[in-house]
């Protein structure tokens with residue numbers, strides 16, 4: 001364990017996700033190493049953020065070395081080892097996440113530039129704010145000095161949702177589910193893949209043995225879960241999004257367990273016929289702070305069509321943000 005605190009930036013820290021995320025991070029969600037929180041907000045939200053910091057103080061978390069807040073990205077990102085980019089407008093009922101492209105895209109241009117200038121050499125950047133994949137692409141493109149492999153968008157929430165649905169269907173514990181994969185975009189076109197997943201060491205599709213459930217129940221439930229939560233709660237998922245943001249960062253920094261993998265949206269190198277350069281979700285393993293796409297999986301026709309459709313949407317989003325001058 002290193003005693004030097006890990007400097008962790010969180011943007012949108014006074015928002016809904018922030019209110020759950022900060023307390024998870026401060027109580028050790030990333031591991032034993034102490035952390036220093038650097039919290040970025042827009043100026044009008046700084047007063048609310050001061051209140052959140054009072055609450056963080058009142059928890060007397062042993063692993064929380066320091067907290068700094070502000071509205072200047074270059075100051076807050078100075079020397080950060082991990083940047084969790086959460087701050088962005090959430091969608092409301094009836095919207096798709098891509099409807100947020102023009103409203104939120106500009107945030108990631110500015111933050112990519114600021115990270116490029118002042119972040120630590122070992123910085124890793126996780127994007128939760130929607131549309132997460134294309135926002136990560138925007139930040140990455142605006143930070144040319146940071147290796148592209150240091151950017152990832154969050155599909156871990158979808159991954160966790162898929163695990164939970166499969167565990168319920170098969171009457172097993174979430175601990176028995178391994179090798180789940182989310183392919184593509186964190187959007188309604190995402191493809192949660194049970195063909196390579198395992199339930200208690202057995203192939204998940206063989207255990208389920210129900211193509212109609214996969215097609216008509218599992219995939220739409222996972223892909224539209226965000227909208228179902230907005231419909232029920234009147235606000236987008238927050239605690240589960242914070243939890244997934246922690247899971248993703250912890251595994252990236254500390255590695256995935258032997259015999260399992262996770263889903264992360266990362267820059268494509270063309271693996272599995274995915275268009276190069278988009279930020280799209282793959283099965284990945286992580287080690288020593290880096291990730292590798294799991295290679296050699298057989299992709300059947302059913303999966304191929306869905307992976308291609310989701311990636312086609314990401315290519316369209318890339319064209320839209322190019323048109324907007326964001327990349």
Ligand SMILES: NC(=O)c1ccc[n+]([C@@H]2O[C@H](COP(=O)([O-])OP(=O)(O)OC[C@H]3O[C@@H](n4cnc5c(N)ncnc54)[C@H](O)[C@@H]3O)[C@@H](O)[C@H]2O)c1
Pocket residue numbers: 011012013014015016017018040041042045086087088089090091107127128129130131132154155157158186236237238241
């Ligand atoms: N990838 C995922 O799985 C996932 C899951 C849930 C939510 N989300 C997305 O996360 C984002 C945040 O959700 P939320 O519920 O916390 O929203 P929220 O509206 O409660 O909070 C967003 C916060 O971001 C702040 N903000 C806006 N512009 C900023 C900027 N330029 N710099 C710093 N802060 C800024 C706002 O002031 C606000 O406090 C949304 O885009 C939402 O859709 C993603």
Ligand SMILES: O=C(O)C[C@H](O)C(=O)O
Pocket residue numbers: 090091097130157225226227229236237241
């Ligand atoms: O669906 C949303 O807009 C919020 C988030 O991306 C989610 O998946 O819950």
